[in-house]
Amino acid sequence: MKRRIIILSILLISGLVHVYPSNQIEISLLTCSSGTESFTAWGHSALRVVDKNKSLDIVYNFGLFDFNTPNFHLKFIRGKLKYYLGIESTINFYKNYKDENRQIIEQKLNLSDENTIKIIERLTYLYIPENRYYYYNFAKKNCTTELRDLIFENIDIEIQNQRISKTYRNLINESVADKQWLKLGINLILGTAVDREIDRFKSMFIPDYLSNEINKVEANGYKLVMSETIYNKVVQKTSSNSFLLNPAIIFSILLILTLIFNSLKAQFVISSLIGLTGLLLLSIWFLTEHQELKNNFNLLWCNPLYLLSAILQFKEKNKLQIYLAMLLQAFILGIVLIWIFKVQNWEIAFLSIVSILTLYNIRIIKKGYRNRIM
Known part of the structure; x- marks a missing residue:
């Protein structure tokens, strides 16, 4: 029942956003810190949408998958595992990350009416059952790259996309520096494709890099990020590895x-x-x-x-x-x-x-x- 209400509310937003001024619809990028499980080592990204008129507060999450998928691990290795876009209330989303002792950084985006409409319409389109699934690729198509593409394709700002003198492997290793055995295994199975220098846009497959780049974006005298709030602030932990x-x-x-x-x-x-x-x-x-x-x-x-x-x-x-x-x-x-x-x-x-x-x-x-x- 709760899920139906959320879905109906999303459809309602997509219609009403054409009527209400954009300051009644708030869109925020959520960047979550890493957890204890190996698949959470790189953190997570999601998008929060708040409709003040309808008292609606939901999170769009592109990082969902089904552990019960037949041949889960084989499909993951083969690149045949489907991830999907899901939605949940912001209260539940924040509670889950608080229970896992994981920090959330919320960056409220400074969007025009037109940009807000574009993003909401795109989210609504992507949530249609036949559109919400995608084949996961850890560097090119994940929860963070989906949001990167969504944001930059629907705002009127282009980033200076110069190379950053780092490779995919460099960025992956940065995220697992305190998990030496995981780092060893990752570097064992990765081939030469991750050893080419990448640009700023490609670097945004890592949640922290997307958050940092979004924070730098500025055009016509205003910044894309109007405010930043940290929830469940976590002190940077030193490596627990003996x-x-x-x-x-x-x-x-x-x-x-x-x-x-x-x-x-x-x-x-x-x-x-x-x-x-x-x-x-x-x-x-x-x-x-x-x-x-x-x-x-x-x-x-x-x-x-x-x-x-x-x-x-x-x-x-x-x-x-x-x-x-x-x-x-x-x-x-x-x-x-x-x-x-x-x-x-x-x-x-x-x-x-x-x-x-x-x-x-x-x-x-x-x-x-x-x-x-x-």
């Missing part, structure tokens, strides 16, 4: 142990894990429609062939294992060159893992020479 749980530290310790001890069992386990991870990366490359997950040169070191290497290491005088180690080491030299020439960026923890794999390959090659089985 120093010893940092992946770079853990893999560095593992490298030291590998230098000291020559354990075939440890080599089998690590090589197998690397090989399985490589199979996963290869599968993602071929299955996904996300261009950002293709052309991933991490496959040179995180290679499925390490599975074969793990199996062969228990066989005595095996020439195939020696030649395989040489090939895998050549791949490692390749990825190092790619990192040096910045074709694809890297994560510092990768250095320790690559060093461990190099030790394994060198030991196999040296053993071959020593036993004269080359």
Whole structure:
């Protein structure tokens, strides 16, 4: 019943906005801070619409999805997961974020009558059932880019769209700097497409960047943002990650142990894990429609062939294992060159893992020479 009332109110707004002056309809950008769940690490954006005449106060939210979607994770990786536009009362929206201890910044927009009409009409159109769903892409089509496009396509202001000397990967890493394991995993699966410099407009796929850019917009002597209010102000938290749980530290310790001890069992386990991870990366490359997950040169070191290497290491005088180690080491030299020439960026923890794999390959090659089985 409550949902029907909201929907009817939206349709009413779209009709009445032509009659009432724009100062009776307020539109605000809401920027929400990150949460504890990994999918909330980048924050969130939504749009608040207030109709003073009808005592209506609602939030448009482009960031909704159904966890019960069949094959949810596979569809997410493949780029086949549908997100959708939803609406809810502002009271409920604010309460949910307060319960999660997440801050909300509200930026009230200074819009003309014409701009207000355009935005309301576009929102009404997008909420029609056949229009409200879209295929999610974390960099090009998400809750924030939908609002970015909505706002800038319906105001009479153009931004100076110069490059910002940052890449998609840089901005993603900024948002997860305090979540080192998540950051490691993200940098493992992302390919070269996220390592090109982007412009100001493209940078607004991150909620904080949209908020900051909106705040800078000014034309004809007035700013687009007329006021800013912070709800449930949250003190910036320092990283809760233990120093010893940092992946770079853990893999560095593992490298030291590998230098000291020559354990075939440890080599089998690590090589197998690397090989399985490589199979996963290869599968993602071929299955996904996300261009950002293709052309991933991490496959040179995180290679499925390490599975074969793990199996062969228990066989005595095996020439195939020696030649395989040489090939895998050549791949490692390749990825190092790619990192040096910045074709694809890297994560510092990768250095320790690559060093461990190099030790394994060198030991196999040296053993071959020593036993004269080359």
